[in-house]
Amino acid sequence: MPRMARIVLPNYPHHIVQRGHNKQVVFAEPEDFRRYLSDLKELKHHFEVKVYAFCLMTNHVHLLLAPREDASTLGQLMKGLAGRMTRYRNKLEGRSGTLWESRYKSSVVETDTYLLACSRYIELNPVRAQMIARAQDYPWSSYSLRLKETAENTWLDEGPGFKGLGLDHSTRVDRYIAFMDQAAPPSELQLIRGALQRGQLTGSPRFTDQIENITGMRISRRSRGRPAK
Template sequence: MGYQKRTWYPGVIYHITSRGNRKEIIYKDIRDRYVFLNIIENSLEYYKGEFSIICYCIMSNHFHLMIETKDTHIKHFMSRINSQYAKYFNQKYEYVGYLFQGRYYSQIIDSDLELMEVSRYIHLNPVRANIVKKPEHYIWSSYSMYLGIGKKRIVQTEKLIDCFNTMKNYKMFVEEVGNG
């Protein structure tokens, strides 16, 4: 039985999640997470302007990306980052077989409200998992970049900040749920 084709059209924004096979850990140390971010950065460069990362969060056994597409289907970007990371991981740890559990999950974001809610969900992931008390304390997400306290890397913050007018308003929006 084949996979159903993903809905895609130019300019769509996706919430993407990919999880380790059998929910196993896919980032065993700090270097693994840096390698993954470098693969994303290199893939953004490879596709030169075709994709923008709005936000992300890297957990131990899965990751979340919010990605805006231009004229290239998301499957090309995801295939590149997942296959390159799986190759790196399998070589490093001398594993064989699938690193990721099936196909990556994708959800189309089709309103500003959904964009805001999903970004909050992504940035609060480590808080809800009881890894940190505040989302800005988790260094493997883009949240600190939205607050202006983290080095801006791979993320284009403008689209989300435009929904809130200021970073301060975004922080209040995220943390009203995070502290409740």
């Protein structure tokens, strides 16, 4: 069966997951995490791609990224990240070969309804994996950056959903903390996970119709529903 064509759109957020080849460990030491984040910070500015959320797990990464007018920069950023990490680990271990799966998974996210839900999904990954009890205790996700006192103290971009939480950064942070403390309903987790695994859109049926009109492509529909408030 041929692969589903990847949908990449300018100015839309994309939930991305890239896994280590055969689920192999990608991040073994703190320096591995730091190097990847340093590359992400550098390449986001180079390619002008916004970073709304991220979480680096031992053998995979979750990213919430939005290219600007040139949608191809998203793939270029992912290629750059993967290539740099592969060369680093190969040199470190005296090996050659691939580090990542050949194709990362991605899903275009409906900004108004699902962007905050995807951010929460990403930043709670270590909690769901029972690695930590609280998301703020995990040093390799965007949550710790998000809690900075001012927006200027972080290189993380404030997405439309986050900006809509309040008129100033402090208010947004307080309300996002409260949002994170709410238990995400199982239906929300299933919706986000399913859309990503199948390469579908993370959004409402209306959003699917809009993207079909933009792309001229017939897009497989998932079951109806939206994240619980």
